[in-house]
Amino acid sequence: MSLSKKNRNRITKNETNINGTNINGTNKREIAVGKSVFSVVKEWVLQCIYPSKCPFCGQVTLAGICESCKKKVRKISGPRCMKCGKPIADIRQEYCYDCKKGRHSYEWGKSLWVHRSPVSDAVYQFKYQNKRIYGKIFAGELAKEYGRLLQKKGVELLIPIPLHRSRRWKRGYNQAEILAVELGKQTGIPVAKHLLIRTRRTIPQKKLDHKLRRKNIERAFSVQNNVTTKKVVLIDDIYTTGSTIDEAAKTLKRAGVQEVGFLTISIGQGY
Secondary structure: OOOOHHHHHHHHHOOOOOOOEOOOOOEHHHHHHHHHHHHHHHHHHHHHHOOOEOOOOOOEOOOOOOHHHHHHOOOOOOOEOOOOOOEOOOOOOOOOHHHHHOOOOOOEEEEEEEOOOOHHHHHHHHHHOOOOOHHHHHHHHHHHHHHHHHHHOOOOEEEEOOOOHHHHHHHOOOHHHHHHHHHHHHHOOOEOOOOEEEOOOOOOHHHOOHHHHHHHHOOOEEEOOOOOOOEEEEEEEEEOOOHHHHHHHHHHHHOOOOEEEEEEEEEOOOO
16 A cells, blocks of 8 residues: 555654664764765875975975974064064064055054065965965964964954956966965854955066055955955965055955954065
8 A cells, every 4th residue: 555645754754763863774973974084084095195295395294384494484573563564673663664654454464474485485386386285284374373363353254365367267276265265264264255356457566666566456356245244354475565455455444344454474574
């Protein structure tokens, strides 16, 4: 005798008991554990085939940055500019030369290292030579160094500096987005990959002086969606004069954001 539709539905609903075990004896918790084990094994296999290497010296290491380079490549410490975070020589100074010259649209900024070799070489490889794996390593260092600061400041959103679509298509990825996504995973802060967009193709900033950089980047960004968050942090690979960060911050503030900070891998030397 065939079951009515009502009875079949009743049986289906009762297939799973209060312990999460269905009539076939498969435990949902066991499935979850199986998936977790699979992820660990997959990561181990990938490490065997493509072992992690120190971005500074190329030595195989599971630590991200090898112990030798951790000792040699010192993170920024000592006197810093109170605005952009550049290291400055004179402890009596509050601001670096660039920040003294004019006002910024952001509130604060921090970076890990001064932009010189071997840091500059590693950032170049991350940016132009498809070393996307470095994003996870650099994000880990940012999280260790500034994770508590982000929580203390009540940061609600991480926003990567966007590339113009033509440049992204040519490169194949946006290094700032990779960095932001990895940092979001490690801090638990949401990442808005498409909130800020680049509406105009610009000349690479590294080819221009300070004055031309500001003119080049002017009105190059727009906000795609409604902004409800008040405290955000911009993520990029390098900070030099701050023109790009400034223009992005200005755009976000026009859309309603109240406080903008930034985090980068490296920064120029202040004076």
